[in-house]
Amino acid sequence: MNELQISSGLLLAGALFMLGLIGVLIRRNIIFMLVCVEIMLNAAGLAFIVAGSKWAQPDGQVMFIFILTMAAAEVSVGLALILQIHHQLKTLDGDAANSMKG
Amino acid sequence: MEVTFYIAGAVALISTVMVITRYNIIHALLYLVVSFMALSVVFFILGAPFAAALEIIIYAGAIVVLIIFVIMMLNLKEEAIQQEKRWLTPDVYIGPAILSIILLSELIYIVSMGGSSGELGKIVDVKEVGRSLYGPYILGVELSGMLLMAGIVGAYHLGRQKKKVVHRFLEKIEE
């Protein structure tokens, strides 16, 4: 069994995070933005698991559980907000909600 | 062991790229599920079976399904896909791509400087995780409970749309 370097795990997490970031920045649809935020959260969770695995302690997984919980709550509230925006502005364009500009 | 890790990682990366470039949102969500499953495999390899299970159950099973429900509720038509096509022009990629590449290179630099190499893959049991949760992290568990409750209340309240309730006699006249 070759040893799995910790750096590869962290690199994977970083790459996933970067992809999620690109997704948030380029998409105008709000739901896509939410999905990409989920990707980023997942990547962060992966980083924690890698760290926990290095030290062979459950702390990494515990942290991952917390992140998971938070992501679930955030998605539900976020979707409720998206429904409101769709109802008020009749569009899913993220740039349409810009009356706070200036 | 490593090979599995690399293959699963590659699948995750590719499917994530597909997520962010699709026009149809349901397609993107399907690719997302694939990505999560690949990551679940990675968790197994890293010796975190509990986390892997939770990833499938909650992330792929609950959150993505929730998003799909909302999309179905929004009743998006064909023009939504056309809209996405219009919005996602190639020149949109430039700025974010540059920024992300800079960020990634910084991360790579930091990670490669790290110098800590350790043996990965030792399995951490569910029992251990449970004992840790209800031991030192009990406060965190309670707080997560409260967070979820806040989420529920918030989601219900924010999603409510005030509907005009018209008496049934008047309904006829409206029509």
Add this chain to the structure above:
Amino acid sequence: MNLLVTPLLPLLGSFILIVAGSRLPKRMVPLVGAGSVGLSAIATLILGYRFISNSLTSIDITAWQWMDVAGFSPAIAFHLDALSLIFIFVITFVGFLIHVYSAEYMIDDDGYARFFAYLNLFVCSMLTLVLANNLVLLYFGWEGVGLCSYLLIGFWYTEEKNGYAARKAFIVTRVGDTALGIGLFMLFQHFNTLNIQEIATQAPQHWAVGSETAMIVSLLLLGGAVGKSAQLPLQTWLPDAMAGPSPVSALIHAATMVTAGVYLIARTHAIFELAPDALMIVGIVGAATLVMAGFTALTQYDLKRVLAYSTISQIGYMFMALGVSAWSAAIFHFMIHAFFKALLFLAAGAVIHALHNEQDMYKMGGLKKKLPVIYWTFLIGASSLAALPLLTGGFYSKDQILWLSLAGEHGNIWFFLFGLLGAFITSIYTFRMLFLTFFGEEKTHVHHVPGNGINIPLLILAGLSTIGGFIELPHSFGHFTVFSDFLKPVLPSISIQEGFEGIEWMIQLIAAGVAISGVYVAYVFYILKPGLSVELKSSAADLNSFFFSGWGFDALYDKFIVRPFVWIANINKRDIVDQLYEGLVWGANALNRVLAFTQSGILRWYIMGIVIGGILLLALGIVKG
């Protein structure tokens, strides 16, 4: 102690009226206002009695040391000698009579308490000016009277032209004040003290007669005097200052403030005596002013403006007297002039008030029967002004000036001729004023006859103008020289040139003849043949308008001083300091625009911002190690 009380009481009155004037019942306001000056007058009487009965030369009292810095140590100290005693006698007595007059005159005005507060403040400043023992305190009083003059000229400030007149007065006198200030600086530089007595003793030791420095300092002091006393070239403010109420014109612009210049020159006579050329210039200024103002008064139709130009002219006489070193003659004329000019202004005010603010003499007439008290007192005052012989105070004082301008040690035939011409014109315009106002048909009806509050001060002043002259009789009448003897310790007396001794009675006869012929001319033009004056006016219309506008001085100053100044100010409107502050504003606005640009309301921009921040932080972390 008394000496401190004299200026302090009006100050106290002013303070009370400023703080609580609007809350006092209306009957109390003149009680405080006139009462404080009245008490001051009584204190003056007591002081005078003590002074004369003990044959004192001076009374000094120091209140406190004002400052003591690098050898410059003026004090709030008062010095009473014969000269200042005469001045404070005039100021407090005439001031008190004017206050009593104003109690009835201004009773319908809203700013009743404010008026008395300003008047009291003025009396206090004038007393400080006259009693000061050092030039700094004198300058303080000088500025104080300038301030009160501004406040009182623009008393009815809601009308814009009153504010304009007040500003004009202040600014024109300010030009003189600056010259005075520079003179004070030079004096301090040379003598290291500004105490008047010390300068008077040190000056002859420092400067020889005819020295240049003395001449420059004297001319600077003359500049200050000319501003305050409305002589050439700074006389343009006094006619416009008639915008103020009549008691103000009487007190400030007839009796007291405008004589501050005369006081200054008399006080610093030690310096002037060391510069005979400067004295000659003083005399020339006086002579030129008196003729110029006389001709101007001849063409005016506003009653108060005639009196204003008359004041300028009479002060010209005082300056001319100072110029020929006839010091006590100038002060004598000041005292008599204060009496009759205040009388004339108060009577004019009563006439204007009775005719419901009609000031045009050509619209008046026939008031002889309707306002008898005012008519008789006005007649007495006018006779004094025209220096009708024997019975009027004005005769004795003006005659002495004419005599000394010819026969005094620095006398000159030209001064005498100018003075004579001035006397002739004075007589004409004075009686023109009297005839137009009180004789002939009644063109405007009398609205209300003034009461005791106005009549009594007029009667008292009429009495003073008559008997005031008798304290200084010339040689031919018995040489009764109480006045000049009284002033001898302070002001040097003047000797007569050789060969002139015998002809004094002839000069008096000429002066008397001139005055009476002036009355006759006015009688002809305005009673016998009224059409003559109209013909003369239309045939010499250009000359008439030239005289009318004060010999074009206002236009001259406007063209050569006011316009360039306004032009420069306009050009300099956006100068460096302005641009600095505008630049600050512009910079803040630009920064705002830039920062507002980042608040686009688009969510992705904000996320991009976070990402950029994250990159920068990481980079910082990497660089630091």
